[in-house]
Amino acid sequence: MMETLPISFTLAEFRKVTPLDESNIWSFLLDRNADRISVKRRGPALENLEKIFVATFRLANSVGFRAMTLRDLCQETGLSMGGLYGYIESKDQLAAMIEDAVRQTSEQMRTWFTHLKSPIDEVECLLRAFIFSSEILQPWLFFVYLESRTLAAEQRKVAKESELRFHSHIAALLEATGGFSEAQAFLLAAHCMACVQDWYVKRWKYHAEKISVDDFAESAVKLIRSYAEPQRR
Amino acid sequence: MMETLPISFTLAEFRKVTPLDESNIWSFLLDRNADRISVKRRGPALENLEKIFVATFRLANSVGFRAMTLRDLCQETGLSMGGLYGYIESKDQLAAMIEDAVRQTSEQMRTWFTHLKSPIDEVECLLRAFIFSSEILQPWLFFVYLESRTLAAEQRKVAKESELRFHSHIAALLEATGGFSEAQAFLLAAHCMACVQDWYVKRWKYHAEKISVDDFAESAVKLIRSYAEPQRR
């Protein structure tokens, strides 16, 4: 699907080809955790899953996941403690489900633009895809970014490795442009990651200034491209 | 003091002129909160303060501040619950003391390089000072970055304003170089902030690759300078 996109695609163009978005993610979640969810009727299950995760994002954001209580979660969702446990196995597994969903999308993303011939074009596409995915799934990525350190050691490790794989992929592409040593490419890739992650980490800052995600992506891509291809300026 | 620094100073040079570092911060903390700390003998008080805050950073990092218990804190510091309350008024005030210390240093930083004539030189100096300060006071800045959202509304607001003031200062300087519109300068300043904050947020990534803080600062500064001054490349 990604082959149909231009190099400098917009959010609207990206939306048409991305496999996961705000509305179909609940089905994805239900199917992936079907064995642990005891509720069988699909319609109400999807509605309650949405309530549970939206409330989790809100509560974890205001007090942190480990300090959020299941009683607060019940109050926000309208479920009882017993009802809630039909959807989750434990509080820790609730976080694990989020982390798993995010890792799935980020792992897929690395393969989306491997058909491109130019390394710097692939970098641009990956940065745009990262920014637009984080626009669509902001609460999910935000949760993992801020909470993975407080989760079980195993999940923490997996989250770090996932970030590092994406980082290394960008670094390898930058090195392939021929303009950078391995160490320079690693650092420049780190700057790329920091810039694009800022879109979902500091969302309040960009919203207050009414900056659109397309303008943000344009600015980040231009900064990196002008450094990797100085002759074009 | 900052007037004696060259434009592209190193960590070693910055250390000689910075007012606050790892060892004198405990005195600063004790004096600033003297009215709330009931312990009077200065020597033991400084030792216990160091134990309390170092343990707080470690525990908050592994479970989050709101989920960290004062019992864990007592076990790590060797103090009893009663003893601990000689140094803090409440758990919330412990976080407020950290937030206050960090805000002090960040507010001072904005005035350090106003004597420079060239806006882009001032940007370089501010970015280096920010990175080197965060190297020296990493656990403090890391705590505020990750925990301010979970603190009281008042503190959350103050932390955001502090970030925004620094951001706006950089943006104004970039606009003063003459190469950017207000909106472009805002976005480029945001990229600056994200890159330099990454040094203390993703420290594990840089340490694993054995990247020195001087190399990191050089890379970040070069990226921004090459964009703001394309003719020099």
Added chain:
DNA sequence: GTCTATAGCATGATAGAC
């Protein structure tokens, strides 16, 4: 100035009614 002991309440999880 630091300790032990405890008050008063909230927590994650489960059992069993319907």
Added chain:
DNA sequence: GTCTATCATGCTATAGAC
């Protein structure tokens, strides 16, 4: 499939001994 009621544990904060 969802509820209410309850368990055992752990929490912040304080009182009072030394």
